Amino acid sequence: MNNVKKYIDYSIAQIVNLCTTPSPTGFTRKAEKYLIEELSRMGYQPMSTTKGSVLVELGGQGDGLVLAAHIDTLGAMVRSIKSNGRLRLTKIGGFPENNIEGENCIIHTRKDKEYSATIQLTNASVHVYSDVGELKRDDSTVEVVIDEKVASKEEVMELGIRVGDFISFDPRTIVTERGYIKSRHLDDKASAGILLALAKMIKEENIPLNRKIYLLFTTYEEVGHGGAAGVPQDITEMISVDMGAVGDDLETDEHKVSICAKDSGGPYDYDVTTRLIDIAQEQKLNYAVDIYPRYGSDVEATLSAGFDIKHGLLGPGVYASHGYERTHREGIENTFALLVNYIHLLG
CATH class of the missing domain: 3.40.630.10 (Zn peptidases)
Structure with a gap:
């Protein structure tokens, strides 16, 4: 060949x-x-x-x-909508939460709407919280922050986001000049x-x-x-x-x-x-x-x-x-x- x-x-x-x-x-x-x-x-x-x-x-x-x-x-779903407008997630597949901390993501609703978001710690700011480095990462401390002006469960639901919607992670796909392929x-x-x-x-x-x-x-x-x-x-x-x-x-x-x-x-x-x-x-x-x-x-x-x-x-x-x-x-x-x-x- x-x-x-x-x-x-x-x-x-x-x-x-x-x-x-x-x-x-x-x-x-x-x-x-x-x-x-x-x-x-x-x-x-x-x-x-x-x-x-x-x-x-x-x-x-x-x-x-x-x-x-x-x-x-791998991915996630919306487990619940919090009172502050953030989302609790449930994982799809096996991975530790620290592998997705700080990652951009997309929320896919069942009405075919998409919303960009970021996966963050509940106490994400180093300038505010002293335990950022020591905080255990799990579904109670890692949350989804939607890129919309929302601050309540009701405002999130007005967007059409519901429990059970899917969340996909930004793959960040790169092919380097040396032949390496990097991606989720x-x-x-x-x-x-x-x-x-x-x-x-x-x-x-x-x-x-x-x-x-x-x-x-x-x-x-x-x-x-x-x-x-x-x-x-x-x-x-x-x-x-x-x-x-x-x-x-x-x-x-x-x-x-x-x-x-x-x-x-x-x-x-x-x-x-x-x-x-x-x-x-x-x-x-x-x-x-x-x-x-x-x-x-x-x-x-x-x-x-x-x-x-x-x-x-x-x-x-x-x-x-x-x-x-x-x-x-x-x-x-x-x-x-x-x-x-x-x-x-x-x-």
Whole structure:
């Protein structure tokens, strides 16, 4: 393949587009619509499942393989409206409150209105409060300050804001000259961008597939059941394409593709994992094999739902998971190359 750079460039452009499309779990309609339109432009026939996942068949015959990435992200909802016009939030997904303190956000009402806001401490001013640094961060001390002239619950309700409205976080997406991609929600929109690039390459290069390949973009992964439904019945294998976590006692970094051998759900399939490792070695990819004790994936939800399949997990290394995250172009390239070779596109 002489056009790999073209598809990596496309992948990064799609990562930026997806990261800047709000999609906290439960409010993923805009991202779903974006994927349907993008895949349709390529010449595919994507479909939305009942629970909102996006499924597309890329072609091929025989036993099916699903490559899955999730497009839902961390976020929040309005838990209550305070008497002073501030909002108490409830988190969507697992993250500490200090990871969103000081972040800009958008409140999405159920009447399709949007309001900008900031997430702050209840006692935010250092010049007024002496305990700002020591204050415990939780949903009683972190609140949403709306960018409107409101000072009461009644004034907030006049805006149309209600309990149960969604809150998305400003992704602050940046691609640096050195190839680093910094953004919230690289988990898992980095992988979603890679899968879009894979679909684009298959279509444009008219590459025959030696097995049936599906892409599945799920919408409830951050709360644990994204891959539990919407999976084709004719598959024998599924690989979650999700981030590789970077930290102490781990080999993965932002420049590598991570192959996960075990996470909180237990070991991944021996044959699938071994084959991924063998291909990474044969192709001289920059890769790592790691174990993530505080991690779960879509394909484990698929297994829990009763599917009799082989399963695997791989993805680009992402630093500062569930915070302001960072990966690198090389991590995207290595992940793309491993997927390409795994489904025999170059053979």
